[in-house]
Amino acid sequence: MKNKKIALVTEAGNDLGKQFAHILLENGYEVIVAACSDSLENLSQDKDALLSYDLVEIDFTSEQHLYILKEKINNTYGKLDLLINNAEIVNGFGHKIDQLDVDDVRKVFEINFFSIIKTIQVLKPLLLKCASPRIINITSSLGDIDKMKDENFCYYDYCLTAYSTSKAALNLFTQLQTKEFESSKISMSSFDPILMENCTHNSATISDAIKNEFISLLTTE
Ligand SMILES: NC(=O)c1ccc[n+]([C@@H]2O[C@H](COP(=O)([O-])OP(=O)(O)OC[C@H]3O[C@@H](n4cnc5c(N)ncnc54)[C@H](OP(=O)(O)O)[C@@H]3O)[C@@H](O)[C@H]2O)c1
Structure with missing residues (x-):
């Protein structure tokens, strides 16, 4: 266990997070998956998954939960080699300016953005205990301003x-x-899990090409 690399996938109870966790297991990582509510319930009933992962309960918007998670990782593993920020929420599909509820926008920012900053702040000391720590933030082309300006881009009309x-x-x-x-040991990158060539709208599938791209990120300097 001591020589194994330790990875945390934030929220792996659903779709892509679960697949990232599998890829990491296949690549020799000890994997902690952190889930809450429905996905925690689903994972708790998945006996095969439980044999492979260390499942912990967390709401990433809770600072207290984050410190408990840090203590747990520190006590069990003593370090964290890889942090995959995957958790997300989506709301307000198609809503134009007059339909937007600012509280809903805040809720999305709370998990998709603010909780990532806080997670990195809290877990950074554990990352710094490793030789080559990494953080991968799972992103989306919907957040790429150049692509969203391009009328030929398949998500151009997505609101x-x-x-x-x-x-x-x-x-x-x-x-x-x-x-x-x-200037530190930590490397950080974004990863968009969707293959643009196929324009897989709301896909829960990771193609081989995307899988290979993800694996290459694990070793890139
Ligand atoms: N699917 C796509 O087509 C696509 C495309 C581009 C990028 N991505 C990115 O890939 C990542 C995974 O996407 P996905 O489609 O697999 O997402 P998903 O199915 O919606 O899963 C996201 C998970 O985050 C969890 N979550 C939400 N709030 C949380 C909180 N406060 N604390 C802990 N967990 C929380 C949800 O938990 P519950 O289930 O318990 O609610 C859910 O299981 C996201 O970052 C997304 O932006 C996805």
């Missing part, structure tokens, strides 16, 4: 204001942190 802006904020945050972390 998901809160989600898109939260991912755009995450993309810039990732860029800023990458620069800040250059």
